[in-house]
Amino acid sequence: MRQGPLAVYRQRVAAGELNGDPDQARVVERLDRLWRELATMPARPVQAPQRAEGGALGRLSGLARRFLQAPAATPVVARPRGLYIVGRVGRGKTMVMDLFYACAPVMKKERVHFLRFMQDVHQKLYALKKANPGMADPIPPLAHAIAEQAQLLCFDEFQVNDIADAMILGRLFEALFAAGVVIVATSNTEPGQLFQNRPGADAFKPFIAIIRRELDTVELDSPRDYRRGREQDQETWLVPADERARTRLQHVFDRYAGGEQLQPVWLEFSGRTFEVDQAAGPVCRFDFNSLCGRPLGPNDYLALARRFPVVIIDSIPSMGMDEANLARRFITLIDALYDNGNLLFASADAPPDKLFTQGEGSDAFARTASRLAEMGSESWLEHGAQAAQRAHSLSRA
Numbered sequence: 001m002r003q004g005p006l007a008v009y010r011q012r013v014a015a016g017e018l019n020g021d022p023d024q025a026r027v028v029e030r031l032d033r034l035w036r037e038l039a040t041m042p043a044r045p046v047q048a049p050q051r052a053e054g055g056a057l058g059r060l061s062g063l064a065r066r067f068l069q070a071p072a073a074t075p076v077v078a079r080p081r082g083l084y085i086v087g088r089v090g091r092g093k094t095m096v097m098d099l100f101y102a103c104a105p106v107m108k109k110e111r112v113h114f115l116r117f118m119q120d121v122h123q124k125l126y127a128l129k130k131a132n133p134g135m136a137d138p139i140p141p142l143a144h145a146i147a148e149q150a151q152l153l154c155f156d157e158f159q160v161n162d163i164a165d166a167m168i169l170g171r172l173f174e175a176l177f178a179a180g181v182v183i184v185a186t187s188n189t190e191p192g193q194l195f196q197n198r199p200g201a202d203a204f205k206p207f208i209a210i211i212r213r214e215l216d217t218v219e220l221d222s223p224r225d226y227r228r229g230r231e232q233d234q235e236t237w238l239v240p241a242d243e244r245a246r247t248r249l250q251h252v253f254d255r256y257a258g259g260e261q262l263q264p265v266w267l268e269f270s271g272r273t274f275e276v277d278q279a280a281g282p283v284c285r286f287d288f289n290s291l292c293g294r295p296l297g298p299n300d301y302l303a304l305a306r307r308f309p310v311v312i313i314d315s316i317p318s319m320g321m322d323e324a325n326l327a328r329r330f331i332t333l334i335d336a337l338y339d340n341g342n343l344l345f346a347s348a349d350a351p352p353d354k355l356f357t358q359g360e361g362s363d364a365f366a367r368t369a370s371r372l373a374e375m376g377s378e379s380w381l382e383h384g385a386q387a388a389q390r391a392h393s394l395s396r397a
C-alpha cells in the first residue's frame with residue numbers, strides 16, 4: 001500500500017519543509033484513519049435514485065441518460081465517515097487536506113474550491129432543466145452524475161453565502177451521501193454557524209443536521225497563522241496610495257512587462273467582455289474602483305488571474321460599514337489571485353488588517369488579510385516570479 005498522509009506529513013516535518021505542529025498532527029491522524037478506511041472499502045455500485053418523471057431521454061447528457069436507464073434504487077452504500085475540518089485562517093487546513101487528497105487511495109476523486117463547485121452545480125441544474133422541460137426534480141440525476149465521477153470529494157473553503165445555494169445543498173448532499181460519496185471539507189465556519197443570522201437561516205437547519213450526521217467535525221486551531229511572520233517584501237503593499245506609490249508601482253509594471261508593449265486587452269467570459277486597459281506581457285494594472293467597483297464575479301476574477309500572472313492594483317481604499325459589497329468583491333478577487341498563485345502589488349490607504357474591520361463580511365476579511373500577508377512574503381514572490389516567467393514564455397511560444 002502507498003504511504004498515508006501521516007507518514008508523508010512526518011517526512012515533510014523531518015525534512016524541514018513543515019514546522020512540526022501537534023494540532024495539525026492530530027488532524028492528520030484522523031485523516032490517516034480515513035485513508036486506511038478508504039483503502040479497505042469495497043468498490044461501490046452507485047445507487048440509483050427514484051426515476052425522474054418525463055423528460056426526453058434523447059436530449060439528456062450521457063450521464064443523466066444512464067441515470068434514467070439505471071435500475072431501481074439499491075440499498076444505501078456503506079462508507080467511512082467524512083471530515084469537516086474547521087479553524088481560523090492560516091492554520092494549515094487546506095495544506096493537510098491536500099496532503100490527504102494526494103494520498104487518497106481512490107481512483108475517482110475530486111478536489112475543488114467550494115464556490116467553484118456550486119457554480120458548476122447551478123450551471124448543470126440549468127442545463128438539465130433546459131434539456132428536459134418535464135423533469136420534476138433535476139437534483140437526483142445531478143447527484144448521481146457527480147457520484148459517478150467522484151467517490152471522494154474534497155471541498156476547500158466550505159461556505160454558504162447565498163440563499164440559492166442554501167436551497168439546493170440539503171437535498172444534493174443527502175443524495176451524494178446516499179450514493180456513497182465520501183466528503184472532506186475545510187472551512188472557517190463551524191457547521192452550526194453556516195448561513196446563520198441571515199434571512200432563510202431556519203430553512204437551512206436540516207442541512208446543518210445532515211452535515212453533523214455524516215461528517216466528523218475536527219478543529220484545527222494551531223496557535224499560529226502560518227501565513228504570517230515570513231520575511232516581507234517591501235514593494236508589494238504600499239501605504240499610503242500617493243504619487244510616490246504610483247511611481248514605484250510603475251517601476252514594478254515595467255520590470256514585469258519585460259519590454260512588451262502596453263496595450264489594451266479584452267477578456268471574454270460567459271459572454272461578458274471585460275476590458276483591461278493597462279496590460280503588457282504577463283502584467284496588468286488597475287485602479288481599485290475599476291476592478292471592485294462594478295459587478296464582477298468569481299469567474300471574471302478567475303479569468304483575469306489566469307491571463308495575468310502579475311496584477312497591480314492602485315488605490316485600495318479603507319472600507320466602511322456601508323461598503324460591504326466592495327469588500328466582498330475584493331475578497332473574491334484576492335481568493336482568485338491567491339488560489340491561482342498570482343503576484344500582487346498594490347497601493348492602499350492602510351495595511352490589509354485595517355482595511356475592512358466592521359460590517360457584513362468583516363470576519364471573512366480576516367482570511368483575505370492573512371492571504372495578503374502571505375502574498376507579500378519573499379517566498380511567495382520567489383515562487384510566483386518563476387511561475388509568471390513560465391506562464392509568459394508558454395504564452396509566447
Ligand SMILES: Nc1ncnc2c1ncn2[C@@H]1O[C@H](COP(=O)(O)OP(=O)(O)OP(=O)(O)O)[C@@H](O)[C@H]1O
Nearest residue numbers: 018019021088089090091092093094095226227367
Ligand atoms: N506546519 C507548517 N509549516 C510550514 N508552513 C505551513 C504549515 N502549515 C501550513 N503552512 C503554510 O501556511 C500557509 C497557510 O496554510 P493553509 O492555506 O493550509 O491554511 P488554511 O487553514 O487553509 O487557511 P484559510 O482558512 O485561510 O484557508 C500555506 O502556505 C501552508 O503551506
Ligand SMILES: [Mg+2]
Nearest residue numbers: 093094157186
Ligand atoms: Mg484554506
